[in-house]
Amino acid sequence: MRRALLVALAVVLAGCTVPTFGGSDHPESPTGGDAIGYENGYWYDDPVSVTTGDGLNESEREAVVARTMARVEQIRDREFEQSVPVSVVSRAEYRNRSGSSGSGSSRPQDPWNDQVWEALLLIGEDSGSSEEIGNTLSTTVQGYYSPSRDEIVVVSPTETPQIDRRTLSHELVHALQDQQFGLNGSAETQDTQLSRQGVTEGEANYVRVLYERRCGDQWACIALPDRTSESSGDGDSGSQEPSYNEGLFTVLYQPYVTGPRFVDQVRADGGWDAVDALHDDFPDSTEQVLHPERYPDEKPVNVSVPDRSTDEWSRFDHDPVGDTVGEASIYATVYHNGQTDGDRYSYESEASEGWAGDLVVPYRDGSGGYGYVWQTRWDTEEDAREFGQAYRAALTEEHDARQPRENVYVVPEGDQFSDAFRVVRSGRTVRIVNGPGVGDLNDIHRAEG
Known part of the structure; x- marks a missing residue:
């Protein structure tokens, strides 16, 4: 599933070359071949010497991905079972892959779902829900993890293909979730889908925030790309704000904003074990995500609508x-x-x-x-x-x-x-x-x- 990650962080690191301060006092490799905080030859606090301004070549990308995996493990206290392939695509290429050129004309109509969004006064009759959702995602998605292909795709924020460490750490949490708990479950309603994402996206954004807090003081981190020059995918330099349905985006963005607060409360009450348990007992509604004190006891009531229509x-x-x-x-x-x-x-x-x-x-x-x-x-x-x-x-x-x-x-x-x-x-x-x-x-x- 596509992952929208647009949280703007206050800390922006200048420069293109990763500093090499600090140093690891760990053994070159852990006893037994693996350990939490160690992946593919890198400990979580090992320095890597890469240049980010011109993109990352294959060996640099492997180093950055390995160390980021180790750092996600260190924060989350969970072990990756296998490596995760990571590729980088431009915004235009992502739109082509997702079947949206910006017009959404290639997406099939869904009149049933159109009525749901019309009831919310968010998507009107002048454009269908499939079109609006496709356009909004093609403009805002920064990366995604595909459970079916076990791979991460990062959408580059610049003309030069670059990896944003925030997007990478976020998507690696999804890969870890998939390996540890599985991410192939489905939800019957819009509300239960958003409430499940309150856990999966909430945990991924929560770990990303914890990761960012360690950059600079505790960890040497690769520089953040300059998003002010993000390409729109059609030759535009990004000088204008991207156009998308803000009301729809408010719905799609909810798990990324309120989910971390929900996960933080659960962790405060029961540690990472309690967060693990969420994957077997998802919230029943976004109400529980928005109001963590109502999880798990306040269940939504069952609402039925009698059919009182005529034959027409x-x-x-x-x-x-x-x-x-x-x-x-x-x-x-x-x-x-x-x-x-x-x-x-x-x-x-x-x-x-x-x-x-x-x-x-x-x-x-x-x-x-x-x-x-x-x-x-x-x-x-x-x-x-x-x-x-x-x-x-x-x-x-x-x-x-x-x-x-x-x-x-x-x-x-x-x-x-x-x-x-x-x-x-x-x-x-x-x-x-x-x-x-x-x-x-x-x-x-x-x-x-």
Whole structure:
């Protein structure tokens, strides 16, 4: 799976040649041939003499990868079972490999998933979810580990192919996870996928941060590439900000921001053994990742949506029938649509706090029309009221929706979310019904009463 790693670090090391201060007092090789903190001839604190400004040749790359593996072992207190091949590609080559040239035109449409993202008011009808996800990843991904091929690919941040030590250490943690625990599990919903990544990506970013803290004072580290000259892959020098869907990115980025905090709390409570145990008992929701004190006891409630559609509308032949988006994605909706202040990456807002469960069920008719029913459940009536108010305000304030009658909103043509919406709160439940026009709302989900 592609790995997005865009955390900007405050420490930037100048120069191109790795310093050779310090020195190892370890034996040339460990007794028995291997040990934690030793890989392929290098101890974790051994110096390496390489020049990074012009890229790394094969022997230099082998040395840097071996020492970085040893350092990941030293921090994580886990042993690599085998070496990990590492290759470096340009941004343009990564886009070609991932099937996205920047337009996303080669990606198949996914109308079921489109409705899920439309419910979140993050990806509109003017572009499909597959296209937007592909474009966002092709712009932001810095490297990835492939479990199926047991290899790491680093996307060079400069015209000259270079390895960013932060990306390398992050991806090596994924390789270590795969060797020790396996990374081939699947998640049924968007929320459970993000919560699992809160462990895998959270641990990888957490180790990366611990690694960086040792650079300079304890360890000699290769210099960081100058990202200000990062190529966009089409000949541009990178003088302009890359274009991607920021609301979508807020969702995709959540595991990298809140995951390390979650892993840090688990480690503080039970050490690395407790972090190991997470791989057998992943969080059940992003709520637990955002609020570590709720792991593992506060489980999400099971939300079901009765089918109240007419014969003209039907659910997709899709398993599962609906998707759970979770607290992190709802936060992205609230923030991206101007309903909370503060830092985008805090993942905390009154309108998303108190989530208990949800289900988005997409619908379609026989003439190419689409809609959905999104039912959310909240811890308290006040939590439900706050979310309902925020969603209504997003429709009216951000998308100029008019309100022809109570609880019904119509976003005008020309807006990417041009549709009709019915937003109803009942106790701790908020149900949102969407369709092409007001007359379709009752056909998709007949109003109660």
